[in-house]
Amino acid sequence: MSDLPNVSHTPGKPAPWNDPKIRALVFQALLIGVVVTFGLYLINNTLHNMEQRGISTGFGFLDNTAGFGVTQSLIEYDETYTYGRTFFVGLLNTLLVAVLGIISATLLGFVMGVARLSRNWLIARIATVYIEIFRNIPLLLQIFFWYFAVGLNLPRPKQSFALGETIFLNNRGLFIPRPITEDGFGLVIGAFVVAIIAVIVIARWAHRRQDATGQPFHTVWVSLALLVGLPGLAFLAAGAPLTWEMPELRGFNFRGGLSVLPELFSLTLALAVYTGTFIAETVRAGIQSVSHGQTEAARALGLREAPMLQLIIIPQAMRVIIPPLTSQYLNVVKNSSLAAAIGYPDLVAVFAGTTLNQTGPAVEIIAMTMAVYLTFSLSISLLMNWYNAKMMLRER
Amino acid sequence: MKKRLLVSALPALALSVALGTAQAGETLDAVKGKGFVQCGVSTGLPGFSVADDKGNWAGLDVDVCRAVAAAIFGDASKVKYSPLNAKERFTALQSSEIDMLSRNTTWTLTRDSNLGLNFAGVNYYDGQGFMVSKNLGVKSALELDGASVCIQAGTTTELNLADYFRANSMKYEPITYDSSDETVKGFEAGRCDVLTSDQSQLYALRIKLSKPGSAIVLPEVISKEPLGPVVRQGDDEWFNIVRWSLFAMINAEELGVSSANVDKMKSSKDPGIRRLLGLEGIKGQGLKLSDDWAYNIVKQVGNYSEAFERNVGQGSRLKISRGLNALWNNGGIQYAPPIR
Numbered sequence: 001m002s003d004l005p006n007v008s009h010t011p012g013k014p015a016p017w018n019d020p021k022i023r024a025l026v027f028q029a030l031l032i033g034v035v036v037t038f039g040l041y042l043i044n045n046t047l048h049n050m051e052q053r054g055i056s057t058g059f060g061f062l063d064n065t066a067g068f069g070v071t072q073s074l075i076e077y078d079e080t081y082t083y084g085r086t087f088f089v090g091l092l093n094t095l096l097v098a099v100l101g102i103i104s105a106t107l108l109g110f111v112m113g114v115a116r117l118s119r120n121w122l123i124a125r126i127a128t129v130y131i132e133i134f135r136n137i138p139l140l141l142q143i144f145f146w147y148f149a150v151g152l153n154l155p156r157p158k159q160s161f162a163l164g165e166t167i168f169l170n171n172r173g174l175f176i177p178r179p180i181t182e183d184g185f186g187l188v189i190g191a192f193v194v195a196i197i198a199v200i201v202i203a204r205w206a207h208r209r210q211d212a213t214g215q216p217f218h219t220v221w222v223s224l225a226l227l228v229g230l231p232g233l234a235f236l237a238a239g240a241p242l243t244w245e246m247p248e249l250r251g252f253n254f255r256g257g258l259s260v261l262p263e264l265f266s267l268t269l270a271l272a273v274y275t276g277t278f279i280a281e282t283v284r285a286g287i288q289s290v291s292h293g294q295t296e297a298a299r300a301l302g303l304r305e306a307p308m309l310q311l312i313i314i315p316q317a318m319r320v321i322i323p324p325l326t327s328q329y330l331n332v333v334k335n336s337s338l339a340a341a342i343g344y345p346d347l348v349a350v351f352a353g354t355t356l357n358q359t360g361p362a363v364e365i366i367a368m369t370m371a372v373y374l375t376f377s378l379s380i381s382l383l384m385n386w387y388n389a390k391m392m393l394r395e396r
Numbered sequence: 397m398k399k400r401l402l403v404s405a406l407p408a409l410a411l412s413v414a415l416g417t418a419q420a421g422e423t424l425d426a427v428k429g430k431g432f433v434q435c436g437v438s439t440g441l442p443g444f445s446v447a448d449d450k451g452n453w454a455g456l457d458v459d460v461c462r463a464v465a466a467a468i469f470g471d472a473s474k475v476k477y478s479p480l481n482a483k484e485r486f487t488a489l490q491s492s493e494i495d496m497l498s499r500n501t502t503w504t505l506t507r508d509s510n511l512g513l514n515f516a517g518v519n520y521y522d523g524q525g526f527m528v529s530k531n532l533g534v535k536s537a538l539e540l541d542g543a544s545v546c547i548q549a550g551t552t553t554e555l556n557l558a559d560y561f562r563a564n565s566m567k568y569e570p571i572t573y574d575s576s577d578e579t580v581k582g583f584e585a586g587r588c589d590v591l592t593s594d595q596s597q598l599y600a601l602r603i604k605l606s607k608p609g610s611a612i613v614l615p616e617v618i619s620k621e622p623l624g625p626v627v628r629q630g631d632d633e634w635f636n637i638v639r640w641s642l643f644a645m646i647n648a649e650e651l652g653v654s655s656a657n658v659d660k661m662k663s664s665k666d667p668g669i670r671r672l673l674g675l676e677g678i679k680g681q682g683l684k685l686s687d688d689w690a691y692n693i694v695k696q697v698g699n700y701s702e703a704f705e706r707n708v709g710q711g712s713r714l715k716i717s718r719g720l721n722a723l724w725n726n727g728g729i730q731y732a733p734p735i736r
């Protein structure tokens with residue numbers, strides 16, 4: 001028996017049941033099958049039990065009128081919309097705070113990470129103190145701090161800080177004029193799109209020219225001029241088709257204009273300051289991972305500090321920075337669900353909170369909510385993996 | 397990916413394991429087995445359920461838990477409390493983390509029919525009201541157009557508020573916090589002009605303000621909020637015990653039996669009183685309790701009037717008058733079916 005395999009087939013082509021590739025596939029398929037079956041069984045069992053216990057199940061509630069109000073919505077919403085709509089209201093509010101949080105945490109983190117390595121003693125100290133303090137205090141406490149101690153301690157509406165009767169700041173939020181477009185504004189948008197295309201073309205051309213001849217081009221200034229100039233001209237040509245709706249104090253609150261809620265402000269700030277510390281450390285580690293020889297070589301070429309960072313150090317550091325940066329971004333998304341504590345109407349507060357409370361199908365609502373976070377997280381991962389691949393060391 | 401899948405399946409697993417079908421007798425057996433009643437209460441609402449610095453709970457809602465323990469064990473102290481915020485309370489009951497919920501919870505159709513729960517009675521008839529800071533100068537809720545309103549998430553309050561403002565074509569900005577502490581803090585810090593909740597709770601929360609005198613409760617009552625104890629649907633025996641423990645307190649008041657005179661009343665000739673105290677009639681048999689179940693409730697917890705006055709009435713800091721909660725033969729609507 002033991003020598004049978006040697007006889008039965010040629011070495012290059014094992015029998016299918018001995019082929020490691022096929023085997024791996026079979027086992028993976030089996031595992032997926034088991035996991036899926038088990039999952040379906042669980043869900044089925046749960047739903048069955050819930051029905052037995054008189055707990056409502058199913059997605060029918062999504063079509064019913066919600067009847068409750070939400071402070072902030074990026075899409076049209078009032079009490080007469082459905083529970084299904086509250087899902088999107090919450091989802092967009094979560095997306096908003098996540099995007100704002102990620103952008104500001106990245107800016108803060110990069111500045112502080114670079115500052116920590118600064119040769120200026122004071123700047124380096126400030127960065128160190130910032131990182132050590134805010135990294136070590138629980139996020140929820142920081143959210144409470146920015147909200148109750150800072151945001152809500154601003155003056156009340158009647159005593160608002162005002163900037164020339166157009167911008168107001170008080171403990172109900174920041175109120176700014178809202179632009180209202182009139183006929184002809186499409187021209188301005190069109191001009192802006194043209195400007196963007198022009199900038200891309202010019203940037204490509206400049207890049208190619210520099211590669212070929214070594215001659216640099218003032219891409220930044222030309223682009224800026226285009227981006228501001230073209231829409232500006234169109235704006236004048238169309239006869240300034242834009243008016244402003246001013247916020248004004250009426251009764252208890254400011255009405256009209258655009259407003260930034262203190263809940264949004266505090267939550268974004270807390271997320272940015274907290275996550276910024278981790279990003280700063282990541283950036284520092286990334287920069288330090290670039291061998292010192294690179295710095296010396298850059299200096300020997302006579303590069304000044306800024307171009308050296310921009311052209312030599314950061315691009316190489318990015319390879320080390322991106323993977324941990326991705327997980328920080330994922331943390332921002334997940335941590336944004338602490339919103340409910342300070343009354344910011346995110347997905348968890350609006351949909352997995354009020355909607356769940358008013359309707360009852362817990363499994364369905366929690367599953368939908370988890371699906372959203374999973375989708376956000378996977379999208380960020382995919383995006384960052386793509387970026388990582390782009391930044392990877394290319395052997396030439 | 398695989399790990400994520402597992403992680404997302406876990407809560408479902410927990411739910412499906414925890415959700416056995418409730419069967420008659422199950423809860424009573426479990427309670428007798430462990431020797432105490434696990435009762436869900438608020439996280440701290442003066443007058444209804446609040447813990448002192450030694451961890452002893454007191455309040456009108458707490459007294460219902462104690463009455464049930466007195467009926468089962470003849471000892472009102474055999475209760476363990478689970479403080480729950482509004483959002484957590486029904487899940488805690490559904491998943492059998494608690495045996496009963498006695499936490500200023502409004503009886504509504506949705507909750508009674510969609511959540512697999514049953515309301516065992518009403519221990520306080522309430523209605524939603526508004527609290528505003530005194531220096532706003534507001535005298536009526538109809539002057540609140542455009543106001544910011546602090547609410548607690550997971551309550552009936554959110555919907556009532558929306559309905560009221562919509563019906564009166566007024567605008568408002570709802571600020572919805574998870575816990576009652578944050579709601580009060582938001583109100584004190586001036587994030588909102590109004591705090592809305594059941595009126596009884598407004599009086600209770602006002603005590604928690606650093607300057608209680610700085611706020612007033614507006615006269616309007618915008619909803620019906622019958623508050624009462626809740627149990628899981630499907631265990632009728634347990635449902636009966638909770639329901640009749642409350643009824644015993646109300647009947648005791650009606651019959652003039654109190655913790656002070658209950659021993660003397662044992663020699664009363666009034667058949668109603670004798671049936672209440674288990675001296676004749678059906679006694680504890682149908683409830684599967686000892687014959688002196690109601691005697692123990694009155695002796696150790698008191699009748700409804702005693703509980704009311706001690707916790708929220710004249711004997712308390714809240715000084716709420718009986719109002720709707722007076723007995724039916726005394727101008728109110730508190731009414732319990734007879735013990736016979």
Ligand SMILES: N[C@@H](CCC(=O)N[C@@H](CS)C(=O)NCC(=O)O)C(=O)O
Binds near residue numbers: 437438
């Ligand atoms: N009766 C209403 C409201 C009950 C409620 O939760 N009220 C708040 C008052 S702001 C409360 O008691 N909070 C105390 C806590 O969360 O522990 C309901 O059943 O939904």
